[in-house]
Structure formats: structure tokens, C-alpha cells
Amino acid sequence: MMSNSVLVNTQVSTRVSMSEKTRPAEATIGVKAGALAAVTVLATGTLLAGCGSQSAPAAGNNTDLQSNSTQSDTSTHDKDSSSAPSNTMKFPAASQDTGTYKDGTYHVTGGYGINAKNQLSVDLTVSDGKISDVRVEPETDNAISKKYGEKFVQQIRSEVVGKDLKGMNVDIVAGASWTTQAFNQALTNIRGEAAATTETSGQ
Secondary structure, eight states: OHHHHHHHHHHHHHHHHHHHHHHHHHHHHHHHHHHHHHHHHHHHHHHHHHHHHHHSOOTTOHHHHHHHHHHHHHHHHHHHHHTOOOOOOBOOOOOOOOSOBOSEEEEEEEEESGGGOEEEEEEEEEETTEEEEEEEEEEOSOHHHHHHHHHHHHHHHHHHTTSBSTTOOOOOOTTOHHHHHHHHHHHHHHHHHHBOOHHHHHO
8 A cells, every 4th residue: 555655746846856857847838929020020110111212202202293294295195286186278279370361250169177168258359460359258157267367358358358369378367367267268260260261361
């Protein structure tokens, strides 16, 4: 009986002593694990901070961002200006201009403006090769074109009456560039219509 009791006590003591010896090791492992976790958290925070500094502009970089935006706007602006509307004219085919003209009043009507939607009617009287009278009637539904057309009508007489029909080509009148272009085309048509042939000029 005694020997068995001693054996049990020895085993218990051995287990207790072994358990006590392992506790410091477990504590050391726990401390090391905690320190490793802290280092991991710190490293992760540093990396995140670094990524944030690269994507977010620092103070003073707003100028670069604004210049990039300005360049984009400029390119857009360049595209818009290259596609600006043009003056399309539709007039009858002009006859040959001989440089000598029969007296009389001549009429021509043609289209001008965007898709030639505007109309320009010109009545021009020729006497001895000179323009003695002119009547111009622009027709348009566009308010801006109508405004320029009215100014053109007011000033065109002083530009052409009393001058030679031959070679007549007016500069922009009253700022109405499209109406002026249409009028010059009308003059080309009228010169062809009024042109005297060899037979008529000899009569």
C-alpha cells in the first residue's frame, strides 16, 4: 500500500512541476505573439498612409489639375470651332460674261446661309455699263440673319450705284458677310444675263 501511494504522489509532483515549468514558456510565447501583432498593425498603417499620399494631391498641386482641365477644354473648343457652320449658296448657273452689257433691269434669286435656307432677290438696272439702280430683298426666318440683312439693304446702294458692273465685287457690307457673298454671286449671274454677244453689240 505504501509503495503505491508514493508512486502516485511522485507522478502528481512530476505533473505539477512540469506544468509550472511550462507556464513561463507559454507566457513568453504570448508576449511575442502580442508584439508581432503590434508590429503587423503598425506596418499596415504605414503602407496605407503611403498609398493615400500617392493618390491624393498635396497642397500646391491644384495648378497642375487645373491646367489639365484647361487643356481638355481647349481641345474641345478646337473641335467645336472646326465644325462651324458655313455659307451654302444655290444660284442658277451663270452665263458667260463678255464684259459688255446691254441696258436693262435684270433679276436673280438664290439661296444662301446654312443649307441655303435664306433667299436673296436682287433687281439691278444697267445703263451704259454702269449700275444705275439696285433693289435687294433678303428673306430669312433667322432673327440674326434678318437683322444683318436689313443693315445690308440700307447700305448697299451707296456701294454700287454709279459704278461699273464689270468686275464689281463688294467687300463685306454692314458686317453681313453671308449676305454680301450671296450678293456678289448675284452680280456674277446678272453679268452673264446682261452680257452682250457680238451680234447684239453690233446692232
